[in-house]
Amino acid sequence: GAGVSQSPSNKVTEKGKDVELRCDPISGHTALYWYRQSLGQGLEFLIYFQGNSAPDKSGLPSDRFSAERTGGSVSTLTIQRTQQEDSAVYLCASSLAGNGKETQYFGPGTRLLVL
Amino acid sequence: EDQVTQSPEALRLQEGESSSLNCSYTVSGLRGLFWYRQDPGKGPEFLFTLYSAGEEKEKERLKATLTKKESFLHITAPKPEDSATYLCAVHFSGGYQKVTFGTGTKLQVIP
Numbered sequence: 763g764a765g766v767s768q769s770p771s772n773k774v775t776e777k778g779k780d781v782e783l784r785c786d787p788i789s790g791h792t793a794l795y796w797y798r799q800s801l802g803q804g805l806e807f808l809i810y811f812q813g814n815s816a817p818d819k820s821g822l823p824s825d826r827f828s829a830e831r832t833g834g835s836v837s838t839l840t841i842q843r844t845q846q847e848d849s850a851v852y853l854c855a856s857s858l859a860g861n862g863k864e865t866q867y868f869g870p871g872t873r874l875l876v877l
Numbered sequence: 878e879d880q881v882t883q884s885p886e887a888l889r890l891q892e893g894e895s896s897s898l899n900c901s902y903t904v905s906g907l908r909g910l911f912w913y914r915q916d917p918g919k920g921p922e923f924l925f926t927l928y929s930a931g932e933e934k935e936k937e938r939l940k941a942t943l944t945k946k947e948s949f950l951h952i953t954a955p956k957p958e959d960s961a962t963y964l965c966a967v968h969f970s971g972g973y974q975k976v977t978f979g980t981g982t983k984l985q986v987i988p
Contacts, residue, residue, distance in 0.1 A: 805964070805978035853920050865911070866976070868920030
């Protein structure tokens, strides 16, 4: 079956512009996670969606970052007024029920470069 | 503060030279420990989940073990295709369902 897909695979933008990153989770997975991976750093948790519950936004680094998940499926991560320090790989993962003990399946990531 | 530390940061092995990667954690209430493999330009790929001390899991040349303070990923007779970054992640008892990732061990297996 299809895995987690993300688009675009690469994004180059200018400082100050807004960007939108998309994630299509595995069909039937109710939990969706966004992470950021900077060079030489571990995966940094950003936000977590579980079903129709309010998302856990505790990992978002600033109010320039926001995410939504429409219809319990596709998610979009938006970064407003991008800064150079936002350059990183943004990874999306999904799991069946999101109880923390389950395997998270990752997408290939979106490589964001802010010039 | 809950932390996950992986060592070494990088490891270079000759093909066939067995070794182990370490993931140590200081968390309050381990609920699960995950090992992932990440190839350049790709997302992490799941390998193992361990839930309790003493548990072991095997897959081909890889074997993961867990104690109360750390996990080891043993690689027996590695091949060049085992070259990748290996990530450890810990799910701990907390207010919400997330895992904390280590920074990974970059493994290079030389033919």
